[in-house]
Amino acid sequence: MSLFDTHGDLVEARARLRSQVDEILAALESGRLPRPHEREQVDLKxxxxxxxxxxxxLPxxxxxxxxxxxxAREVPCMANTPGGGALIVGxxxxxxxxxxxxxVEWLRHRIFERVDIAPAVEQRLVRGERLLVLYVAETREPVEDPENKIRWRVGDHCVPVDRSEWWLRRQERAGLDVMAAVTGRTIADVAPGALVTARRYLISGNDDETADTTDTELLGRLGVLRPDGALTQAGVLAFCPAPRTLIELTRFDVPGGDVLNPPTDLSGLALVExxxxxxxxxxxxxxxxTVHRGFAEIPVRQIPPRSVREALLNGLVHRDWMRPDPITVIWFDHDHVLEVESPGGFAGGVSQDTVLSRRYARYPALSDLFRALRLVEKQGVGVDRMYREMISFGHRPPRIxxxxxxxxxxxLAGGAPVVPVMSLMxxxxxxxxxxxxxxxxxFYELLHRPxxxxDSAARALQTDADDARSxxxxxxxxxxxxxxxxEPYKDVWMLSAAVFRRLDNDQGTNDQGTAGALIGRGLLPYRRPNQTNSPDVVQAWLAAHDRITSGDYATLTGLTQTGANRALDRFVPDLLVRGSTTGRNAHYIAVPTRSR
Known part of the structure; x- marks a missing residue:
């Protein structure tokens, strides 16, 4: 079942909006204040x-x-409004x-940081003064302002709107999201335990206001109970008893080993339960x-709990719910590894090489429900959070x-945290x-490569060269x-000398705060004095440069100038050919492939 495509509608809507902006700017140029009906999608600020x-x-x-x-309060209002809108600043x-x-760029970026929307910004001159026009496209999901309120444009004002009403209008205008579709179920079909669970999630997410409401008000605020009393498909999935297990959890000791905890039959429970x-x-x-930090003993779990939750929620929100298969969750005790497998492949142009840079919701209404439950923050942020949390504890990033x-x-592959990495982050x-x-x-990349x-930064960040440079x-x-x-070095970037000193000297306990902890986890392999005979650093440098100097090698490995010269000399003649200069500028080039 295919979802609607709003791209064509957005292009046409933007052209109509620009025409309205031109008319309003022309009126301001002539000294006339546009009438309210002319400003239903355009606001003056x-x-x-x-x-x-x-x-x-003031200046x-x-x-x-x-x-x-x-x-940041006005942009979400326009984004929630059918057809989007524009703000004229000045x-x-x-x-x-x-x-x-x-x-312009500063403003656009700061708005994006606040509400995850980056409006298009144009500069216009009216009466000799510079104005900014912010064009805000209509979104596929309701957007909350910094006060966690959903508002849209009615006439020439922004007014609050209920989530259910937003989705009802969206469904009528844009087509079919099966999770927003109306069903024959009502609040009478909702499992009482599901409502209790929802309130617990809301309280833990600091949304006491929504949690402290009647059942009808709660489901309405979550956007799954329509004004006519009918539940949406997302509401049925999340809050009505399921006839089968939707999330199947198994615990093994090691891959292919013994089952320590077989799957539990969860049929009869709603999805949130x-x-x-x-x-x-x-x-x-x-x-x-237990991690020892000074005189304190801090309990740290093998995998950051927020990463565990995000892995589960990504599986729930982005899976193909047209298939009956459950989400399979496997925990491996000995390796401290979690695997979450959700039916349905990548969608919306997302792939394993773009999970950090592309955002797509297979079912926007379901995605919005979990956001309303305060289980997720913004669309697509779950993967970012998993990466950040895992790396901050010294673990490998998630593999998706x-x-x-x-x-x-x-x-997610966890284990004992690397204390020097935790401390530094x-x-x-x-x-x-x-x-x-x-x-x-x-930081993770530079812990593993010199x-x-x-180009390598762009690949790691799953973005283009311009964004990588930024x-x-x-x-x-x-x-x-x-x-x-x-810090930059020539045309590359590397960890600063202060970071190397910090990582080597940071003291923890459980023998994890010393440099030995880094060696045991495969970190900073290029900084090991007993491994300087390895050609990896030389080959990596020569893959991006036509020559390597002893100064380059000393900077990358932390060796002394004399040690770097001796190390490079050992690669002659099998890997390198020595140039003519001496001292710190002594350089080497790669042996031609045929000779090698």
């Missing part, structure tokens, strides 16, 4: 924070956090053109190990691949960068204590 105490207009700035907070309520000096039961069992399997069936398998400044998956991925080129520049601006995390 004075830049917040531009007035002094007496109401005078504009390129960066204005108050304006971001103002627009005009007050009376139609007076004040202008704005806000930097089955999810809670599986989470509870996994929490028992996922035992904690398509397997025969088709099905998508997510594999907890020291990242500014603190917001600890949540930046790009920083985590770059340097990153622009991520590397951000990493270079990120600090550990008073030092940078990453």
């Amino acid at each position: 004075e830049e917040a924070g531009r007035r002094d105490r007496r109401g005078g207009v 504009g700035e390129r960066q204005n956090p108050q304006a971001v907070e103002q627009l 005009v007050d309520d009376s139609g007076r053109v004040l202008g704005t000096e806000l930097d 089955q999810l809670a039961a599986v989470e509870s069992d996994l929490l028992a399997f996922n035992v904690a190990t 691949v398509e397997v025969a069936g088709p099905a998508v398998r997510t594999r 907890e020291s990242v400044q500014p603190a917001a960068r600890r949540r930046d998956v790009r920083i985590a991925v770059i 340097f990153l080129t622009l 991520a590397l520049e951000t990493a270079c601006a990120t600090r550990i204590d008073d030092d940078v995390l990453v």
